[in-house]
Amino acid sequence: MQTHLSEQARQLPRAAEAEKVLRSCVHCGFCNATCPTYQLLGDELDGPRGRIYLMKEMLEGAPITAATQTHLDRCLSCRNCESTCPSGVEYHTLLDIGRDFIEQQVPRPLGERLLRGGLRAVVPHPALFTALTRAGQVLRPWLPGGLQAKLPRQARPAGVRPPIRHPRRMLILEGCVQPGFSPNTNAATARVLDRLGISLLPTPHAGCCGAVDFHGNAQHRGLDRARRNIDAWWPAVQAGVEAIVQTASGCGAFVKEYGVLLKDDAHYADKARRVSALARDLVEVLRDEPLDALNVHGELRLAFHCPCTLQHAQKLGGAVEGVLTRLGFSLSAVPDGHLCCGSAGTYSLTQPALARQLRDNRLGALESGQPDVIVTANIGCQTHLDGAGRTPVRHWIEIIDEALPPP
Known part of the structure; x- marks a missing residue:
């Protein structure tokens, strides 16, 4: 795809990446066949190819409207289109750039600003989120049906985590939503890995991976959270920890991108690459272990x-x-x-x-x-x-x- 970015777009920190992605798209439309929102809505502009056109026009200087923002908002960022694309278009990279650009150009209605701001103020903070979850469980009978459906039906208690006793050691990202909604997940992980001779090290100063902010129209905050996690993990990384385990695949996908997202940060680029190289989804750990031992x-x-x-x-x-x-x-x-x-x-x-x-x-x-x-x-x-x-x-x-x- 030929493209000519506007002067304003060329000033963006990731302008070269946007141009590269745009030029890799050949308009074949295979992506629409596996796009969930296109399947539901049947609108070309609610599929990857249409959204790429919208972002191309936007970055080339065409007028930016609230309708364009709506079509980008409807994208799930599921990346199904990337698995389908024969040209290897990195759609999610362009979407991150496009969403950040349009957020600076089109003011959102008050209700949307309050909702998105509220989510960013609550979700990335595990202690606050857990406290609100527990309060919601107590008040469940009096909550609206839609809110009741967002609360877990049964949050199983975590149970006992085994002591740190094995030479093989890994870090674990505790997450922000999971401790409140499913506290047993990471505890169960620690117990299973302990049976395989692996101890999980707690890192209390690590927090939200940053994805909620980054994909919620506050990219700078998301990257700041990534930097704080790198700082929290770095002593263990230097000590030779074997891996950084994520039990939530959404967090894992984002941590694995730290190296790309911080590649231009002089203070964190090398550390971010190292952290991303150590990041492992839990299944990557278990599939390489002798499971008969369990x-x-x-x-x-x-x-x-x-x-x-x-x-x-x-x-x-x-x-x-x-x-x-x-x-x-x-x-x-x-x-x-x-x-x-x-x-x-x-x-x-x-x-x-x-x-x-x-x-x-x-x-x-x-x-x-x-x-x-x-x-x-x-x-x-x-x-x-x-x-x-x-x-x-x-x-x-x-x-x-x-x-x-x-x-």
């Missing part, structure tokens, strides 16, 4: 929902299914497993109608094999799918933890 014999019939951030961003589709199968669990077939559930970070709150349609479509596919439990690898997907009140939805590591024999 002595697990799975009896449940499971349906696995593969989050977009796992299969499209991290390219780990099929990995969790492989681990669960090795452990003896029965997996039901899931039609259209490449499609998004509609969670997409804060998307289920900013685009609730589309998110509900996508959720119900995914649940229909996941339940078609009549599983006992639906499992997933991302807290956002877990909460969003479970909010329908149908088949229970849990993190896959909890199922393994519960199947462990007594120590």
Whole structure:
């Protein structure tokens, strides 16, 4: 695609990246075939190819309207289009640049500003988010139905974490939403890895990975959170920690991009690359371990929902299914497993109608094999799918933890 960025666009810090992505697109339209919002709405401008055209025009100096912003807002950032694209277009890079650019040009209505600002003020702060979650559980009967659906049906207590006792050591990103919505996930991870001779080190000064801010129209705040996490992890990195584990695939996808996003930061570029190189989704750790040592014999019939951030961003589709199968669990077939559930970070709150349609479509596919439990690898997907009140939805590591024999 030929493109000629406006003088204003050329001043953007990532102008060269935007131009490179635009020029790699050949308008084939294969991306629309797997775009969830295009499938629902049937509008060219609500598919990747149309959105690329909109961002091209915007960056070339065409008038920018609220309608353009709406079409970009409706994108889930699922990156399904990238898995489909034969030209390797890095659509998510262009979308990050385009959204940041338009945010500076088009003022949002007051209601949208309050919602997005409120999410950024609450979600990335684990202590505050957990406190509000607990208050919501107490007040659940009096809350509106839509808000009730956002709260976990049953937040299992974390249980005891094993002591740090093994020579093999890894860091774990605790996350911001997961401690409130699913406190048992990271504790279950620690127990399973302990059986494999791996100790997880706590890093209390590390916080939100930064994705909520970065993808919520506050990119500078997101990068500041990335820098704080790098600072918190760096002593352990220098001491030779084996990996930095993420149990939420959305966080993992973002941490793996620290090296790219901070490549021009003279103080953090090298550290960010090192941290990204050490970042591992939990399944990357388990799939390389001798799982027979766990002595697990799975009896449940499971349906696995593969989050977009796992299969499209991290390219780990099929990995969790492989681990669960090795452990003896029965997996039901899931039609259209490449499609998004509609969670997409804060998307289920900013685009609730589309998110509900996508959720119900995914649940229909996941339940078609009549599983006992639906499992997933991302807290956002877990909460969003479970909010329908149908088949229970849990993190896959909890199922393994519960199947462990007594120590």
